[in-house]
Amino acid sequence: xxxxxxxxxxxxxxxxxxxxxxxxxxxxxxxxxxxxxxxxxxxxxxxxxxxxxxxxxxxxxxxxxxxxxxxxxxxxxxxxxxxxxxxxxxxxxxxxxxxxxxxxxxxxxxxxxxxxxxxxxxxxxxxxxxxxxxxxxxxxxxxxxxxxxxxxxxxxxxxxxxxxxxxxxxxxxxxxxxxxxxxxxxxxxxxxxxxxxxxxxxxxxxxxxxxxxxxxxxxxxxxxxxxxxxxxxxxxxxxxxxxxxxxxxxxxxxxxxxxxxxxxxxxxxxxxxxxxxxxxxxxxxxxxxxxxxxxxxxxxxxxxxxxxxxxxxxxxxxxxxxxxxxxxxxxxxxxxxxxxxxxxxxxx
Amino acid sequence: xxxxxxxxxxxxxxxxxxxxxxxxxxxxxxxxxxxxxxxxxxxxxxxxxxxxxxxxxxxxxxxxxxxxxxxxxxxxxxxxxxxxxxxxxxxxxxxxxxxxxxxxxxxxxxxxxxxxxxxxxxxxxxxxxxxxxxxxxxxxxxxxxxxxxxxxxxxxxxxxxxxxxxxxxxxxxxxxxxxxxxxxxxxxxxxxxxxxxxxxxxxxxxxxxxxxxxxxxxxxxxxxxxxxxxxxxxxxxxxxxxxxxxxxxxxxxxxxxxxxxxxxxxxxxxxxxxxxxxxx
Numbered sequence: 113x114x115x116x117x118x119x120x121x122x123x124x125x126x127x128x129x130x131x132x133x134x135x136x137x138x139x140x141x142x143x144x145x146x147x148x149x150x151x152x153x154x155x156x157x158x159x160x161x162x163x164x165x166x167x168x169x170x171x172x173x174x175x176x177x178x179x180x181x182x183x184x185x186x187x188x189x190x191x192x193x194x195x196x197x198x199x200x201x202x203x204x205x206x207x208x209x210x211x212x213x214x215x216x217x218x219x220x221x222x223x224x225x226x227x228x229x230x231x232x233x234x235x236x237x238x239x240x241x242x243x244x245x246x247x248x249x250x251x252x253x254x255x256x257x258x259x260x261x262x263x264x265x266x267x268x269x270x271x272x273x274x275x276x277x278x279x280x281x282x283x284x285x286x287x288x289x290x291x292x293x294x295x296x297x298x299x300x301x302x303x304x305x306x307x308x309x310x311x312x313x314x315x316x317x318x319x320x321x322x323x324x325x326x327x328x329x330x331x332x333x334x335x336x337x338x339x340x341x342x343x344x345x346x347x348x349x350x351x352x353x354x355x356x357x358x359x360x361x362x363x364x365x366x367x368x369x370x371x372x373x374x375x376x377x378x379x380x381x382x383x384x385x386x387x388x389x390x391x392x393x394x395x396x397x398x399x400x401x402x403x404x405x406x407x408x409x410x411x412x413x414x415x416x417x418x419x420x421x422x423x424x425x426x427x428x429x430x431x432x433x434x435x436x437x438x439x440x441x442x443x444x445x446x447x448x449x450x451x452x453x454x455x456x457x458x459x460x
Numbered sequence: 461x462x463x464x465x466x467x468x469x470x471x472x473x474x475x476x477x478x479x480x481x482x483x484x485x486x487x488x489x490x491x492x493x494x495x496x497x498x499x500x501x502x503x504x505x506x507x508x509x510x511x512x513x514x515x516x517x518x519x520x521x522x523x524x525x526x527x528x529x530x531x532x533x534x535x536x537x538x539x540x541x542x543x544x545x546x547x548x549x550x551x552x553x554x555x556x557x558x559x560x561x562x563x564x565x566x567x568x569x570x571x572x573x574x575x576x577x578x579x580x581x582x583x584x585x586x587x588x589x590x591x592x593x594x595x596x597x598x599x600x601x602x603x604x605x606x607x608x609x610x611x612x613x614x615x616x617x618x619x620x621x622x623x624x625x626x627x628x629x630x631x632x633x634x635x636x637x638x639x640x641x642x643x644x645x646x647x648x649x650x651x652x653x654x655x656x657x658x659x660x661x662x663x664x665x666x667x668x669x670x671x672x673x674x675x676x677x678x679x680x681x682x683x684x685x686x687x688x689x690x691x692x693x694x695x696x697x698x699x700x701x702x703x704x705x706x707x708x709x710x711x712x713x714x715x716x717x718x719x720x721x722x723x724x725x726x727x728x729x730x731x732x733x734x735x736x737x738x739x740x
Contacts, residue, residue, distance in 0.1 A: 286669075426542055
């Protein structure tokens with residue numbers, strides 16, 4: 113188990129608990145009482161820490177190296193997983209995985225980002241940052257699912273698309289754009305879950321769905337807090353200051369209408385109890401899936417278009433309505449107020 | 461005995477100073493070749509330096525005027541403007557400053573026009589407005605232009621200069637504009653209405669990774685910077701210097717990402733021909 117800075121007190125307590133356990137085992141003494149008291153203290157401590165997290169600490173939780181990743185959710189929520197590889201154009205990107213699986217007696221297509229837990233694995237997985245072939249593999253699998261009328265479950269956990277020479281040569285922008293365009297029209301239910309990091313275009317490229325769920329401590333942002341701080345304060349280290357203005361944590365995203373549902377994590381974060389996290393997520397996905405499966409596919413696609421069509425906040429002076437005049441009551445109709453001036457005055 | 465003395469050297473350097481005193485309105489200095497250029501000639505050449513061929517950024521209105529039949533443009537959604545939904549630090553000031561600087565309300569101008577007599581929907585980015593970045597208002601205007609094209613069966617031409625990508629100041633709302641505009645392109649394709657994307661310097665990030673890369677035909681101006689990640693970000697990530705032509709139009713053409721490179725002067729006849737081919 114690895115600990116973040118603000119988890120240090122928990123680490124300390126875990127160490128003491130472990131010492132007591134070892135001691136009890138060595139000496140054969142009954143220390144249940146003491147250990148239970150310590151465990152209660154740990155529980156309270158976790159609670160105290162996690163109810164007073166700053167937004168940036170929650171970002172750190174979203175990046176916690178012990179958080180469950182896509183294969184863990186597949187293992188804990190589904191059965192019969194068959195992984196499928198390759199984009200049929202260039203290569204196989206290990207930063208995105210996908211394949212068929214069974215959840216509650218139905219076959220689904222699972223597509224998700226995958227980071228590594230240690231350096232070696234991270235090099236193999238490119239830190240979960242896909243190249244174009246990753247996005248193209250994802251699209252190939254989603255189109256396969258569409259053809260065979262299987263619902264699609266996407267799991268987002270990536271800091272973003274990889275910024276590299278090869279990625280640009282092979283059309284990173286085109287790969288993302290094509291995914292957005294095709295996902296918007298897929299004739300099958302699509303449920304997206306942001307499980308950890310939702311970083312920019314690399315996340316959105318598998319993120320156009322009928323429902324967008326978000327785990328409680330996950331974030332979803334237009335750029336990483338570090339990049340935002342670099343632009344805003346000319347200093348990447350000031351990420352914690354940037355986070356609060358970016359509005360990228362669960363409550364803000366729900367309020368903005370960017371995500372449809374926030375899925376609770378166990379106290380302390382998803383890494384404290386994988387099983388509980390997976391159970392919560394499974395329940396949320398299944399209830400959404402059951403709703404979506406009842407909707408005729410044409411309506412589903414139309415509703416998906418409207419869902420994304422409606423996002424955005426802007427102001428617009430209302431056009432002057434064409435005055436309706438009933439000839440018999442023409443004299444009684446009061447003159448139309450100039451709605452353009454009144455609206456913009458109210459908006460500014 | 462002063463006439464035996466060498467005249468002080470610094471008197472020599474007065475001459476270039478005099479040069480810059482030429483009234484700014486008439487002459488200008490090219491940023492790249494440093495040559496003095498007659499402003500009128502430069503403007504008639506569509507802001508391309510007649511000496512070295514440097515492409516300068518055109519404003520949205522200049523761009524539209526250079527492409528469509530004279531007097532045929534009628535603007536749509538002119539009043540649509542950004543708000544500050546996140547109360548993001550400095551955004552409101554920045555918007556006010558950019559509005560004053562450009563005289564525009566947003567980073568894109570859209571409307572109907574005629575191209576060699578054929579009715580089209582056109583949109584042009586203004587790079588001078590917050591680096592041509594896409595927030596809610598820009599996304600909405602692009603989407604509406606695409607939807608109008610679908611409803612009226614008119615080809616859609618969008619000239620991108622979105623160097624800023626998705627506008628950071630509106631957070632996730634900006635990111636979702638990528639999905640929104642791409643979905644609108646998808647619908648246009650289902651209706652078989654042509655969409656031509658013109659990439660100009662610079663088109664990056666969220667603009668490049670959505671509708672701008674989805675044209676039925678994609679053309680680019682010479683030497684325009686087009687790509688997903690900014691060159692500085694890539695240099696920092698991989699820790700080495702990038703080749704000079706990296707992410708230019710020529711680079712994209714070589715890698716099969718665009719259909720053609722079209723010089724600014726030829727853009728109008730090329731677009732007109734393409735629209736003709738696609739509409740027949």
